[in-house]
Amino acid sequence: MSKVFRRIYTYKFLLPAAIVYFVIFIVPTAMSFFFSLTRWTLSDWDFIGLQNFITFFQEPSLSIGFKNTFIYAVVTCSLKVVGGLLLGVLLTSKLRTKSYLRSVVFFPTLVSTIAVGIAFSMMMHPTTGLINTTLARLGIEGPDWLGDTSIALLSVAFVDVWKGIGFATVIYIAGILSIPEEYYEALQIDGGNGWNKFWNIVVPLSRPATNSVIILAFIGGLRSFDLIWAMTKGGPGFATDVIASIIYKQYQGGFYGLATAGNVILFVFVAALAFPLSRYLSRQEVDL
Amino acid sequence: MSRSVRKWMLEAAAVLASVVLFWVPLYFVVLTAMKSAREASLMNLEWPSEVQLWQNIKEVVAVRDHMLLRAFWNSSVLTVLSIAATVVVCSMAAFVMQRRQDRASPWIGFFVLAGLIIPPAIVPTIWVLNELHLFKTMTGLVLIEVALGFPFCVLLYRSFMATIPREIDEAAVVDGYGGYRLFFTILFPLLQPVTATVIVTQAVAIFNDFTNPLYFFPGAKNATVQLTLYNFTSQFVSQYNLLFTNILLITLPPLVLFLFFNKKIVAGMTAGSIKG
Numbered sequence: 316m317s318k319v320f321r322r323i324y325t326y327k328f329l330l331p332a333a334i335v336y337f338v339i340f341i342v343p344t345a346m347s348f349f350f351s352l353t354r355w356t357l358s359d360w361d362f363i364g365l366q367n368f369i370t371f372f373q374e375p376s377l378s379i380g381f382k383n384t385f386i387y388a389v390v391t392c393s394l395k396v397v398g399g400l401l402l403g404v405l406l407t408s409k410l411r412t413k414s415y416l417r418s419v420v421f422f423p424t425l426v427s428t429i430a431v432g433i434a435f436s437m438m439m440h441p442t443t444g445l446i447n448t449t450l451a452r453l454g455i456e457g458p459d460w461l462g463d464t465s466i467a468l469l470s471v472a473f474v475d476v477w478k479g480i481g482f483a484t485v486i487y488i489a490g491i492l493s494i495p496e497e498y499y500e501a502l503q504i505d506g507g508n509g510w511n512k513f514w515n516i517v518v519p520l521s522r523p524a525t526n527s528v529i530i531l532a533f534i535g536g537l538r539s540f541d542l543i544w545a546m547t548k549g550g551p552g553f554a555t556d557v558i559a560s561i562i563y564k565q566y567q568g569g570f571y572g573l574a575t576a577g578n579v580i581l582f583v584f585v586a587a588l589a590f591p592l593s594r595y596l597s598r599q600e601v602d603l
Numbered sequence: 604m605s606r607s608v609r610k611w612m613l614e615a616a617a618v619l620a621s622v623v624l625f626w627v628p629l630y631f632v633v634l635t636a637m638k639s640a641r642e643a644s645l646m647n648l649e650w651p652s653e654v655q656l657w658q659n660i661k662e663v664v665a666v667r668d669h670m671l672l673r674a675f676w677n678s679s680v681l682t683v684l685s686i687a688a689t690v691v692v693c694s695m696a697a698f699v700m701q702r703r704q705d706r707a708s709p710w711i712g713f714f715v716l717a718g719l720i721i722p723p724a725i726v727p728t729i730w731v732l733n734e735l736h737l738f739k740t741m742t743g744l745v746l747i748e749v750a751l752g753f754p755f756c757v758l759l760y761r762s763f764m765a766t767i768p769r770e771i772d773e774a775a776v777v778d779g780y781g782g783y784r785l786f787f788t789i790l791f792p793l794l795q796p797v798t799a800t801v802i803v804t805q806a807v808a809i810f811n812d813f814t815n816p817l818y819f820f821p822g823a824k825n826a827t828v829q830l831t832l833y834n835f836t837s838q839f840v841s842q843y844n845l846l847f848t849n850i851l852l853i854t855l856p857p858l859v860l861f862l863f864f865n866k867k868i869v870a871g872m873t874a875g876s877i878k879g
Contacts, residue, residue, distance in 0.1 A: 323772065328695040328698055343728040419621045426854055427829055
């Protein structure tokens with residue numbers, strides 16, 4: 316690059332972004348490693364070593380967060396992948412109501428998560444909620460969706476999928492539409508059926524879309540907080556507590572060091588799962 | 604069964620599913636917002652004996668000394684300021700990031716990607732804001748939104764910048780343009796399509812943001828629309844009609860955006876993700 320262009324493309328353009336990003340994001344992230352080792356009141360801190368982390372792993376009400384976070388991320392992510400792919404196929408086929416259906420599937424993505432959470436927790440009310448009264452009319456006794464500790468997490472995950480599947484679908488639609496027409500023509504010459512088209516062409520060739528959906532949905536699932544908080548506040552008991560909601564609870568309780576330790580754990584958790592996953596997925600893509 | 608019949612049935616099933624899964628919840632929200640408190644508490648799909656939507660709106664707006672109006676004002680200010688700052692800051696950064704390749708480039712790319720993946724550290728961020736006297740201030744929250752939106756937006760801008768030929772820069776330099784004039788008078792206007800995408804996607808994200816105002820903008824005076832809605836859940840335990848009126852009111856702005864910019868939003872979201 317010539318000297319003139321080095322002056323034209325000066326790093327001064329990067330400076331405002333760099334300052335904001337550094338001060339607001341990088342510095343707190345770096346500081347979190349230190350403050351997670353302290354008992355902390357914002358104005359004052361005591362160094363207590365790994366005590367916060369030990370508490371996190373030993374206290375059942377805290378360590379349940381690992382399991383729940385993982386389950387929540389896996390369930391929402393896999394449902395979004397499968398559902399998004401199927402909806403993507405459906406919404407790229409020749410339907411008359413295609414654009415209507417696309418809008419309907421996508422719209423929940425834009426609605427406030429809190430609003431969705433409140434509306435669904437009303438509908439999931441065990442006795443008067445819309446879901447169970449409808450089931451009762453069909454002669455089925457519906458469970459206590461959000462009150463039963465064994466299914467509460469899954470109920471919230473279902474609402475998460477309802478809200479987020481439009482995004483996955485849109486990515487799949489873009490991926491499926493970018494598959495060259497020749498593949499379908501070749502399949503027709505070879506006499507393949509609809510199943511072959513789906514399994515041998517659409518699934519492997521929309522692989523980049525699948526990878527994006529997996530990564531985005533999985534990371535989103537690991538970090539999710541607002542929907543869970545709006546619907547159950549981590550309850551009943553600690554049945555739907557994830558790491559992010561535990562961080563908020565500890566923050567509210569004034570345990571800043573412990574909350575920060577939670578942040579560090581979430582950081583490590585996300586990084587340890589997301590980086591290898593993305594590397595694995597991108598390697599698969601090359602092999603294709 | 605012939606192909607066309609099967610296709611017709613598939614389509615009918617899809618439309619039916621869309622009605623059950625989408626229109627029924629929406630209908631439920633609208634219906635409840637129109638009812639009296641007593642009828643709303645039944646949580647059913649029956650038509651209200653008396654439609655009192657307007658009365659509910661007036662009532663919910665008046666709650667806690669017109670808190671909702673203040674929340675709408677706060678959310679609007681937050682959204683507009685954050686987007687304005689994001690557009691300027693991210694487009695400038697993307698310009699250099701895309702045009703200039705040197706030893707620093709991989710590092711910059713690494714930090715940007717890290718920002719997409721890593722959750723922000725909450726209490727240390729509060730601590731930093733506190734040290735800067737920006738905690739519980741609009742300025743502080745705007746900075747948060749800009750910093751956390753930066754990785755996504757800068758990637759959008761960067762991939763669009765790559766489609767603008769470098770010859771334009773060279774011609775401008777020959778004509779004696781400096782960096783700032785080149786960027787602000789020639790390149791920035793060319794970025795208009797992606798700027799529109801950034802504005803629309805960020806508008807939805809920031810207007811709907813709950814977590815960041817919850818942590819970094821506490822206090823009754825500071826409420827944003829999502830926080831008000833959340834706070835009302837405890838106040839309106841026996842007044843679901845008002846709660847749902849509130850839901851309806853704060854869903855309107857994104858709905859309007861959706862009606863006008865549907866394509867733009869979808870384009871932006873896919874552009875950001877497919878390239879990864």
